[in-house]
Amino acid sequence: MTLGMVFLILAALALAGFFLGRGRALAVAGGDARRLHSLPSYFGWQAVLFLALPALGLTALAAFGGVLRHPATGWVALGLGVIGMGAALWNTGTEVRARNIVETCVKGLLILSSFIAIATTLGIVLSMLFETGQFFRQYQWTDFFFGTVWQPNFRGGSDLGILPLLWGTLYISVIALLVAVPIGLFAAIYMSEYAGPKFRSFAKPAIEMLAGIPTIVYGLFALITVGPMLRDYFAQPLGLGTSASSVMTAGLVMGVMIIPFVSSLSDDIINAVPQSLRDGSLGLGATQSETIRLVVLPAALPGIVGAVLLAASRAVGETMIVVLGAGAAAKLSLNPFEAMTTMTVKIVSQLTGDTDFAAPETLVAFALGLTLFVFTLGLNVLALYIVRKYREQYE
Amino acid sequence: MNVMRQTDDATATAEIKIAAKGVQVYYGDNHAIKDVDVDIADRTVTAFIGPSGCGKSTFLRCLNRMNDTIDICRVEGKITLDGEDIYDKRVDPVQLRAKVGMVFQKPNPFPKSIYDNVAYGPRIHGLARGKAELDEIVENSLRRAALWGEVKDRLNAPGTGLSGGQQQRLCIARAVATSPEVLLMDEPCSALDPIATAQVEELIDELRSRFAVVIVTHSMQQAARVSQKTAFFHLGNLVEFGETGQIFTNPRDPRTESYITGRIG
Incomplete structure (x- = not known):
C-alpha cells in the first residue's frame, strides 16, 4: 500500500x-x-x-x-x-x-x-560543525583564522586565510550601516513625530517597498548605475582607482536596501513611546525637537539598537549585491574604491561548479558559514544585552 | 453666563493672573467649550469641577496652549497672562509653557534618573549657571514637592522605579523646577491611593504660597479641601464660578446644586 x-x-x-x-x-x-x-x-x-x-x-x-x-x-x-x-x-x-x-x-x-x-537550528549547527571539523583536519586552523591571503587552488596548495573575507564583510557592512542608520532613523523620526497621517499613509508603504525588491535587482543597480558613477565622479578624479566594482558601491546599495529595516522598526518603536511622556516634556516648555532628542529617543533606544543590529545581520549575510557591486577579489585594503569581497560570496563560489566534498577548498565553505553564524549570533547576543541593560535602567 | 465674582474673601485682594474672556474651543465640528469667562487669581488654588466630558480638562489645556498639539482643535476668544494675550502670534507657546507648568493625570516621569527628571526643565531653559546651581535647583524643587527626604540618597535611581505617589510628586517637582508662575494640574490624584492623595493635597496647599494653582478634579471633597475658588463646568458651559465655600454651601445655579448633591454627573 x-x-x-x-x-x-x-x-x-x-x-x-x-x-x-x-x-x-x-x-x-x-x-x-x-x-x-x-x-x-x-x-x-x-x-x-x-x-x-x-x-x-x-x-x-x-x-x-x-x-x-x-x-x-x-x-x-x-x-x-x-x-x-x-x-x-x-x-x-x-x-x-x-x-x-x-x-x-x-x-x-x-x-x-x-x-x-x-x-532545526541545532541540526544546522551540528552539520556545520561536523563539516568544519573535517576541514580543520586537513587545514591548519591558525592559517585559516590568521591567514591574510585567500587563494584557493583546486590542484592543492591553496591559501585559505579568512582575514581578507572578514575584512571585506565588515567594511561593506559598516558602510551599509553608515548609510542606512542615519537615513532610516531620521525617516522614522519624521514619519512618527512630524508627518501628517496623509503623508504617512503614503510614505511608509513606499519605504517598505524597498525591502520587497529582490536583492539581485539591487545588484544590477549597483553594477550598471552606481558602480560606474562612483568610478567616473569620485574614484578616478581622486585617483583612487579605476574599478567600477568597489566596496563603496556595494556598501551604498546595501545601505539603501536595509533602510526599511531600520526605519520601519524604529518607526513602530517610536510610536510605542507613550504620548504621556511627550506631553510631560512639552508641558515643561520643551520644543518638539528637544522632546524627541531628550525623551522619545532615549526611551526608544533599546528597540532602535535592536533594529540596527537586525539590519546589521542582514548586511553581513547579503550576497548578491556584493557579487555584482564589489566583485569577487579577496583583498585586504583600506581604499573603499577597490574591489573586495565577502564571506558569503566565497561560500557560493567554493560550492559551485565541479566540487569535491573531501577537498579543503570545498570544505572551507562550511568553516566560513560557521564563522558567519557565530558572528551573527554574537550580534544578536549583543543586541539582547544592550536591550536588557537599558530596560533595567528605565523600568 | 453666570459668572460670580468674588466679593468678600481675603483672596479678593490677590491680583488676577490669568483672565479668560469668551473662550470657545472646537474639536473639528464639536463645540467643546462655549463662551467661558474665568479669572484665575494669583497665589490661589482654583478648582475646576464637573462631570466627565464637561470640558474642564480641555479648558485647562487652553491655559498653556497644550491644545496646540492637537491638529483638529481650534481655540477662540481671549486668554491673557499678566494682561498679555497668550494666543497672540508673537507669543511662543514653548516659552509660555515654561511659565505655565503642567502636571498630568497619570504620573509620567521620564525614563531617566530622579535627578535628570527634575533637572530636565532647568537644563532646557538654561536656568542654572553650573553644576552646583543645578544641584541646588533640584534639591529645592524636590524639597518643595515634599520628596527630598525620600529620594536624597538615590538621586541616580530611575524615576520610574518610584511608587505612584512618589512619581506624581516627582512630576510636581519637575514642573516646579522651571520656576513657573502658574501650575496647572489635570486630576493629579486620580491614579493615587488615599495616603498619596493626602500628601499631594498638602503639597498643593503649600505651592499656593508661590504660584497660582489650577486643579481639575473629579472629587468634590478634594475641591472643597484644597481650593479657594471653584468653577463648575457642565456640557462645555461654565455654570458657576465663585468662592469654594459659597459654591459648596450655597450654590446659586440649580445645576451646580444638582451636581454637588450627586444628582447629575
Missing part, C-alpha cells in the same frame, strides 16, 4: 471517527448534551486524535528508521490508528473529561512545534 493511500484512508477514518465519537457521546448522554462533562464535539476530536497520533507517529518513526517504503508500514499504521480510535470510542461517558484530553493533546502539539524549530 502506498503512503498516499494510507493518508487518504486515515483522512476518511478521521472524518468518520469524528462523527462516531460525537454520536456515541450523545447516545451515552441520552441525547442531552448537558449531562456530559465535555461538549459532544470534544469526543469527536478525541477519536480523531487517538486515530491520527499513533498512525502518524509510526509513519514518522518508519521514515527515520528507513522502512517507510516497506509494504507493512502502512498496514501497521492503519491498525494502530484504528485501535486508538476504538479506545477513544470506548472512553466515552458522562464523566469522561474529553475536553481536557483534547486540550492536553493540543498543548503537546504546540510543544512539538517549538521543539522542531529549535531542533
Whole structure:
C-alpha cells in the first residue's frame, strides 16, 4: 500500500471517527448534551486524535528508521490508528473529561512545534560543525583564522586565510550601516513625530517597498548605475582607482536596501513611546525637537539598537549585491574604491561548479558559514544585552 | 453666563493672573467649550469641577496652549497672562509653557534618573549657571514637592522605579523646577491611593504660597479641601464660578446644586 493511500484512508477514518465519537457521546448522554462533562464535539476530536497520533507517529518513526517504503508500514499504521480510535470510542461517558484530553493533546502539539524549530537550528549547527571539523583536519586552523591571503587552488596548495573575507564583510557592512542608520532613523523620526497621517499613509508603504525588491535587482543597480558613477565622479578624479566594482558601491546599495529595516522598526518603536511622556516634556516648555532628542529617543533606544543590529545581520549575510557591486577579489585594503569581497560570496563560489566534498577548498565553505553564524549570533547576543541593560535602567 | 465674582474673601485682594474672556474651543465640528469667562487669581488654588466630558480638562489645556498639539482643535476668544494675550502670534507657546507648568493625570516621569527628571526643565531653559546651581535647583524643587527626604540618597535611581505617589510628586517637582508662575494640574490624584492623595493635597496647599494653582478634579471633597475658588463646568458651559465655600454651601445655579448633591454627573 502506498503512503498516499494510507493518508487518504486515515483522512476518511478521521472524518468518520469524528462523527462516531460525537454520536456515541450523545447516545451515552441520552441525547442531552448537558449531562456530559465535555461538549459532544470534544469526543469527536478525541477519536480523531487517538486515530491520527499513533498512525502518524509510526509513519514518522518508519521514515527515520528507513522502512517507510516497506509494504507493512502502512498496514501497521492503519491498525494502530484504528485501535486508538476504538479506545477513544470506548472512553466515552458522562464523566469522561474529553475536553481536557483534547486540550492536553493540543498543548503537546504546540510543544512539538517549538521543539522542531529549535531542533532545526541545532541540526544546522551540528552539520556545520561536523563539516568544519573535517576541514580543520586537513587545514591548519591558525592559517585559516590568521591567514591574510585567500587563494584557493583546486590542484592543492591553496591559501585559505579568512582575514581578507572578514575584512571585506565588515567594511561593506559598516558602510551599509553608515548609510542606512542615519537615513532610516531620521525617516522614522519624521514619519512618527512630524508627518501628517496623509503623508504617512503614503510614505511608509513606499519605504517598505524597498525591502520587497529582490536583492539581485539591487545588484544590477549597483553594477550598471552606481558602480560606474562612483568610478567616473569620485574614484578616478581622486585617483583612487579605476574599478567600477568597489566596496563603496556595494556598501551604498546595501545601505539603501536595509533602510526599511531600520526605519520601519524604529518607526513602530517610536510610536510605542507613550504620548504621556511627550506631553510631560512639552508641558515643561520643551520644543518638539528637544522632546524627541531628550525623551522619545532615549526611551526608544533599546528597540532602535535592536533594529540596527537586525539590519546589521542582514548586511553581513547579503550576497548578491556584493557579487555584482564589489566583485569577487579577496583583498585586504583600506581604499573603499577597490574591489573586495565577502564571506558569503566565497561560500557560493567554493560550492559551485565541479566540487569535491573531501577537498579543503570545498570544505572551507562550511568553516566560513560557521564563522558567519557565530558572528551573527554574537550580534544578536549583543543586541539582547544592550536591550536588557537599558530596560533595567528605565523600568 | 453666570459668572460670580468674588466679593468678600481675603483672596479678593490677590491680583488676577490669568483672565479668560469668551473662550470657545472646537474639536473639528464639536463645540467643546462655549463662551467661558474665568479669572484665575494669583497665589490661589482654583478648582475646576464637573462631570466627565464637561470640558474642564480641555479648558485647562487652553491655559498653556497644550491644545496646540492637537491638529483638529481650534481655540477662540481671549486668554491673557499678566494682561498679555497668550494666543497672540508673537507669543511662543514653548516659552509660555515654561511659565505655565503642567502636571498630568497619570504620573509620567521620564525614563531617566530622579535627578535628570527634575533637572530636565532647568537644563532646557538654561536656568542654572553650573553644576552646583543645578544641584541646588533640584534639591529645592524636590524639597518643595515634599520628596527630598525620600529620594536624597538615590538621586541616580530611575524615576520610574518610584511608587505612584512618589512619581506624581516627582512630576510636581519637575514642573516646579522651571520656576513657573502658574501650575496647572489635570486630576493629579486620580491614579493615587488615599495616603498619596493626602500628601499631594498638602503639597498643593503649600505651592499656593508661590504660584497660582489650577486643579481639575473629579472629587468634590478634594475641591472643597484644597481650593479657594471653584468653577463648575457642565456640557462645555461654565455654570458657576465663585468662592469654594459659597459654591459648596450655597450654590446659586440649580445645576451646580444638582451636581454637588450627586444628582447629575
